[in-house]
Amino acid sequence: MAAIPLRYQHWTYVWIPLATAAMWFCMLWAMLIVWLASDRPRYKSDERIAYISDIGADVLKPLFITGCAITGVGFFLCLVVERILRNSGRLLPNMRKRERVFSILAILGALIGGAGLLFLSIFDIRRFSGAHHAFLIVFIVGVGLSAIFSIIEYSWISKEFPRYIHIKIAYIAKAIIATTLILLAIVFAVTFFKEHNVGAIIEWIIAFGFTFYILTFYYDLVQSKNMERGELAARYGGQGSQTNVMTEIA
Template sequence: MFHVPERYYHWSYVWIPIITGFVWYGTLWAMLITWLAQGRPRYVSQDGRIAYISDVGADILKPLFIAGCSVTAVGFFLCLVVERYLRHSGRLLPHMRRREKIFSTLAVLGAFMGGCGLILLSIFDTKRYTSAHRAFLLVFMIGVALSAIFTIIEYHWIKKDFTFARELRIAYWAKGIIAGTLIILSIAFAITLYEATDAGAVLEWLIAMLFTSYIWTYYYDLRLSKGVRKGELSEYKMRQPNIA
């Protein structure tokens, strides 16, 4: 029987954030390059000189936009589901209290909410369904923001229980800095959306690109399960570290 080396156990999980991030990043660049290659045309749904992502996505690249958004939504949701499962099964540092489990569950629900909003905003494009598109854009942004906030709170409590875990502190600060920046930029985007159209478009592209970095932080999280057997980091063993 073929034996898988211990160092490769559970290694396949890391491909979820990697592939998701590259699909999202590739989709954005394909849309941006297409708009520039066309000579920066003014789309029907476009208000300012700079096209929003949704303006490009409502035109000839709508199939690509829907596909990219769908893969990203599902992949982002799976990142949190897998991370939650690995902690539950003892392959990542576990939740030692009920509060961490609650925040983890809320983070997964936030990712599901944001993912649904992302898929729906790509289907209900801004050219044909302007009101619906903006509503689903809001759902996407709120869902991702809530997911990030709950995840950061979860990580905060976990790192207090495992002060020796340097990797966990790195993950906590990386997520906190990126998510905090995204939330600040999103607030600025909401203001400029109506007050300064072109500035809003630039912010939207910037936020979307930076979101890729947030997705990729889960690569760092999931790779920590490499070579860890099921139950090796269980809550029971962490409470009684002398158990072999």
């Protein structure tokens, strides 16, 4: 079997955030369209605007579980693959121990958030409201921490790297999207108890906004295009060494 040409090998990885974002986005639209086509039925919350969880607890629960499972696993894999590519030298390697630590913490956050997403879909709002709300918090906190750790890790990468501008674009995009979603999550927590219809609208905005956060990993992983295994590690060195970078710049 012929080997995949180097310029195409990055597609082995970038399909993960693309497929994950597509699954999540299409699931949300399918749920919204079905609700609208069903003449906007009122669920447990008895509000004009249905929460995603209300729709997901009805006839579309199989779709909700499937979509949440694929999205949770895909989100986790995005960070794991990025970590593997950095270790293999196809993405910029860690220069300091703290970068590696925060990368691992981001992966753990994604694992927790993904698990919370799966279980909140299984323990639906209609039959297990207490467990559903608990796992919703786990999902939000897990994804939020993962985003914060990823942004911190990226911000510590040395400005002396020739490819620094590409990394800067990635973490600025992540920071803007993550900050916006975290602020909206706080507003959602307040309106959930006081203005249910407003809370439902904000929940839909947060959910669709999460699609764009997942897509930022496409930009991260596509940086491995045309990079041989170990190429960036050989060029810039690994954790604790910046000698090769300074030599190349000089």
